[in-house]
Amino acid sequence: MARVELREVTKRFDQMVAVDAVSQVIQDGEFFSLLGPSGCGKTTTLRMVAGFIEPTAGSILFDGRDVTNVPAHRRETGMVFQHYALFPHRTVLENVAFGLRMRKVPQDEIRRRVRDALALVELSGMEQRYPRQLSGGQQQRVALARVLVIEPKVLLLDEPLGALDKKLREQMQFELRRLQQKVGITTIYVTHDQEEALTLCDRIAVMKDGRIIQVGTPAEIYRQPASRFVADFIGSSNFLAGRVVGASGGEVEVETPTGWRLAASEAGRQRVQAGAPVFVAVRPERIRLSTEQPDLANRVHARLQGMKFIGDAILYQLTLEAGEQLTVKVPADRAAPQLEPGTTVWLGWRCEDSLLLTE
Amino acid sequence: MARPALTGRPATESRPAPPVPAGRRSRGTRLLLLLPGLVLFLAFFVAPLSVMIAISLMRGNPIAGDPIVFTLEHYRRIFGDSFYMRVLWNTIKLGLVATAASLVLGYPLAYQLARTREPGARRIMLVAVLSPMLVGIVVRIYGWMSILADTGLINATLMKLGVLSRPLPLMYNEFGIVVALVHVFIPFMILTISGVISGIDESLEEAAENLGATRWQAFREVTLPLSLPGILAGCLLVFSLTVSSYVVPILMGGFQYMTLPILVYQEIAGIFNFAFGAALAVLLLAVGLSVIVLYYRILSLVGQGVLQ
Numbered sequence: 001m002a003r004v005e006l007r008e009v010t011k012r013f014d015q016m017v018a019v020d021a022v023s024q025v026i027q028d029g030e031f032f033s034l035l036g037p038s039g040c041g042k043t044t045t046l047r048m049v050a051g052f053i054e055p056t057a058g059s060i061l062f063d064g065r066d067v068t069n070v071p072a073h074r075r076e077t078g079m080v081f082q083h084y085a086l087f088p089h090r091t092v093l094e095n096v097a098f099g100l101r102m103r104k105v106p107q108d109e110i111r112r113r114v115r116d117a118l119a120l121v122e123l124s125g126m127e128q129r130y131p132r133q134l135s136g137g138q139q140q141r142v143a144l145a146r147v148l149v150i151e152p153k154v155l156l157l158d159e160p161l162g163a164l165d166k167k168l169r170e171q172m173q174f175e176l177r178r179l180q181q182k183v184g185i186t187t188i189y190v191t192h193d194q195e196e197a198l199t200l201c202d203r204i205a206v207m208k209d210g211r212i213i214q215v216g217t218p219a220e221i222y223r224q225p226a227s228r229f230v231a232d233f234i235g236s237s238n239f240l241a242g243r244v245v246g247a248s249g250g251e252v253e254v255e256t257p258t259g260w261r262l263a264a265s266e267a268g269r270q271r272v273q274a275g276a277p278v279f280v281a282v283r284p285e286r287i288r289l290s291t292e293q294p295d296l297a298n299r300v301h302a303r304l305q306g307m308k309f310i311g312d313a314i315l316y317q318l319t320l321e322a323g324e325q326l327t328v329k330v331p332a333d334r335a336a337p338q339l340e341p342g343t344t345v346w347l348g349w350r351c352e353d354s355l356l357l358t359e
Numbered sequence: 360m361a362r363p364a365l366t367g368r369p370a371t372e373s374r375p376a377p378p379v380p381a382g383r384r385s386r387g388t389r390l391l392l393l394l395p396g397l398v399l400f401l402a403f404f405v406a407p408l409s410v411m412i413a414i415s416l417m418r419g420n421p422i423a424g425d426p427i428v429f430t431l432e433h434y435r436r437i438f439g440d441s442f443y444m445r446v447l448w449n450t451i452k453l454g455l456v457a458t459a460a461s462l463v464l465g466y467p468l469a470y471q472l473a474r475t476r477e478p479g480a481r482r483i484m485l486v487a488v489l490s491p492m493l494v495g496i497v498v499r500i501y502g503w504m505s506i507l508a509d510t511g512l513i514n515a516t517l518m519k520l521g522v523l524s525r526p527l528p529l530m531y532n533e534f535g536i537v538v539a540l541v542h543v544f545i546p547f548m549i550l551t552i553s554g555v556i557s558g559i560d561e562s563l564e565e566a567a568e569n570l571g572a573t574r575w576q577a578f579r580e581v582t583l584p585l586s587l588p589g590i591l592a593g594c595l596l597v598f599s600l601t602v603s604s605y606v607v608p609i610l611m612g613g614f615q616y617m618t619l620p621i622l623v624y625q626e627i628a629g630i631f632n633f634a635f636g637a638a639l640a641v642l643l644l645a646v647g648l649s650v651i652v653l654y655y656r657i658l659s660l661v662g663q664g665v666l667q
Binding site: 050077078083085086088103146147 | 562566568569570576577
């Protein structure tokens with residue numbers, strides 16, 4: 001187990017900057033996620049930690065020891081690849097034993113440790129199977145056993161659930177979390193799936209264009225996104241543009257171009273100047289929809305465009321006068337009576353549900 | 360709606376006939392579909408081979424009034440004479456050496472070709488590998504002659520420099536033939552192996568390194584065994600091409616080095632001994648066939664995990 005530190009790590013491919021001066025400390029035993037859209041540099045960062053590619057600048061430290069120039073095979077990381085990369089010509093047993101064999105561990109110890117690792121991922125009895133004879137979920141668990149058996153300093157997961165179907169993915173999420181907690185290993189988890197990151201990880205670093213733009217616990221990231229990009233990437237959000245017109249007692253008042261006054265809590269954000277252009281972000285599930293004027297700090301008039309039944313909830317699509325699009329999510333059992341598209345309704349939400357964003 | 364079969368009337372004509380499942384075509388249709396392939400196979404493989412095998416079992420010349428008799432005497436002559444056995448061994452040895460040399464020289468190139476991602480570099484490598492095939496075989500061999508002959512580039516230079524007092528025997532021997540054979544047939548080895556390697560997921564090697572294998576160990580443990588089908592196929596191709604090659608051994612060996620194809624040609628075109636030539640050709644065919652059998656044997660032995 002180790003504490004991983006990235007110091008100003010940069011990777012350039014020709015002229016393209018894939019990772020731009022990323023500095024981040026990942027604590028011993030932490031389940032840390034790199035989250036971002038494809039091309040944001042998260043996989044490149046992970047591959048630099050594994051030692052497959054060399055940073056153009058900066059350094060990587062494990063427990064304070066600089067490993068930037070340590071080759072991949074001596075770095076003691078355990079990587080689970082997106083498509084598992086199990087050796088197709090080797091049995092499950094041989095796959096899991098591979099790392100121990102490379103370390104010249106005695107035969108009987110290999111046998112014991114492989115057995116324990118397979119028991120840990122609940123694959124005992126599968127030793128003699130070939131990877132192609134296993135289901136996707138089983139292959140995934142062999143890949144995990146194969147890296148956990150060598151007791152690596154850091155577990156690196158590159159979109160490990162990406163190749164599984166939805167049901168299995170959810171099941172494996174719990175499995176992964178259980179294993180990580182049981183082994184207590186420092187884990188870096190790369191994903192573009194915000195839901196996965198929110199459910200699994202202790203902390204999330206949201207990446208964009210090669211930089212980490214926000215780091216925090218899932219709750220912090222979800223409740224207080226630092227920018228419009230994060231608010232939109234983690235869950236979904238409605239954004240209303242406006243200008244600051246005043247502030248009092250931790251509340252900021254924002255006026256939209258069409259004259260609606262919105263209240264937003266400052267929530268420890270940087271101070272905003274009066275007149276500054278800002279966004280007010282509000283989550284779809286935080287908005288109340290009614291036909292009468294609501295008794296809430298924020299209320300706007302909107303025209304219903306359409307609705308979509310998504311099983312446990314109904315999504316209402318609405319527009320304001322200036323053409324801003326809004327989505328409101330109402331649990332199916334609390335759904336408003338049947339509304340005709342074109343109806344004008346009231347939308348309302350509490351002050352603490354609207355978030356002030358400056359970028 | 361009542362089913363036509365129950366009403367006793369034929370199926371309604373207005374309905375389009377359901378597509379006939381592959382397994383239920385009538386016998387006639389199936390034979391008709393087989394016909395083109397069958398004709399080709401009969402005309403170009405079965406017929407000539409049968410004729411050759413039949414001739415190899417005959418003696419006599421009806422034109423000269425010598426009646427035709429079926430006999431095994433040609434085969435008895437081949438297996439009873441150490442000269443022919445030596446030629447057979449020479450031919451096989453040439454094939455083995457040229458195949459091994461092509462493999463050793465070709466594998467690194469094939470690997471590089473498969474793992475080069477940059478399209479420009481890839482194209483240049485591919486053209487370089489294929490370029491020998493764009494030049495006629497005779498022209499290429501004259502090229503080798505001007506390099507390897509007693510008065511050729513190498514010997515002339517070394518003698519001028521005083522390193523040698525008499526030329527090295529680089530031609531008109533096994534060495535010269537192998538050099539030219541490798542040059543001619545190595546593209547088959549490279550392309551076959553490279554095709555298999557490019558199908559091996561690169562992250563397998565990374566996974567091996569991640570688990571503590573050095574570059575070399577990762578190659579030996581993962582890529583090499585997984586490329587075995589390509590190695591076997593490449594060897595099969597190069598071996599069968601070299602044992603049956605005629606031009607290279609004759610020009611580079613200068614008739615000093617006898618192989619089965621040269622002997623077959625001499626018997627048939629030189630002294631019109633069709634029957635004996637056919638028997639030698641059958642022997643050559645047997646060599647090729649036994650290598651193919653060996654190929655499948657090895658493949659099924661190692662194939663367990665290698666073949667998907």
